[in-house]
Amino acid sequence: MGRVKFIEIDQLKIAYNVVGTGKPVVLLHGWGCEANIFKSVLDTLSSTHQVFALDLPGFGLSENPPTAWDASDYAKLISLFLDKLNISKVNLIGHSYGGRISIVLATEEVEKVNKLILVDSAGIIPRRNTNYYIRICMAKIGRLMRHCGTLGNRIADRIVHQVGSKDYQEAGAMRATLVKSVNQNLRPLLPKIQAPTLLIWGENDTDTPVSDGKIMEEEIPQAELVVLDNAGHYSFLDQFHQFCQIVSKFLE
Structure with a gap:
């Protein structure tokens, strides 16, 4: 190579x-x-x-x-x-x-x-179904929980694990770029x-x-x-x- x-x-x-x-x-x-x-x-x-x-x-x-x-x-x-x-x-x-x-x-x-x-x-x-909008709602709740101290962060991490795609979970510092890109x-x-x-x-x-x-x-x-x-x-x-x-x- x-x-x-x-x-x-x-x-x-x-x-x-x-x-x-x-x-x-x-x-x-x-x-x-x-x-x-x-x-x-x-x-x-x-x-x-x-x-x-x-x-x-x-x-x-x-x-x-x-x-x-x-x-x-x-x-x-x-x-x-x-x-x-x-x-x-x-x-x-x-x-x-x-x-x-x-x-x-x-x-x-x-x-x-x-x-x-x-x-x-x-x-x-892709065409958005009901499950997609449920995941979006849960993700927004997760972001709000980040402002609620240690327990809030734990809950937010759990939400990401449950509703986030594998790419989203593993994106780390590139997460904002991933979100911006997939919505383009x-x-x-x-x-x-x-x-x-x-x-x-x-x-x-x-x-x-x-x-x-x-x-x-x-x-x-x-x-x-x-x-x-x-x-x-x-x-x-x-x-x-x-x-x-x-x-x-x-x-x-």
Whole structure:
């Protein structure tokens, strides 16, 4: 995968890997992950491309963002990263939360994205049911309990454990960024994507279901959806060889 390098962007130290030569490809990981999750993909694609994999701010070896960020803030950082490395046009691969960032970048920096690959991508806000609003109400109660001393904090911790998602429970200092990001509806941006787009989904993905991929296929002008059998939210790991074959052909 190559030795980790560091670059400073807007006073943030960002860790990244780069291997290979050829047209540039940038890999953006999902929430709670880091660049290393793409090691095998990076090594494979580097035989034909120059491949970059970043630790997004708040993950891996990169520094935390100074405030609560959303996908637009991350997209601005990726744009500055490309500028610093004199990359004028890139093939972009985003998994899950990295897909969110990729969608924003592909609409706000149209001229910089050659081809777009969204893998089990986030960005579609699911339909809210009664249980969702109950959890929101409980979360608000939990925040109020934080002002009630030691006992209040214990009750608040218990509420977080019961109603918070795994990502929310483990987010720590990044919790405000997570909340800001998941409430950002990117669906209105989909028709604005001009780059040829490949959508790759695991048929058993329960985090971002295939129905999200079908919406994206319908609303992104030049999009094609490929659903991988016997694969979940990390379809690029579950069906690694098939994934790399599909991606390599698309990038030709």
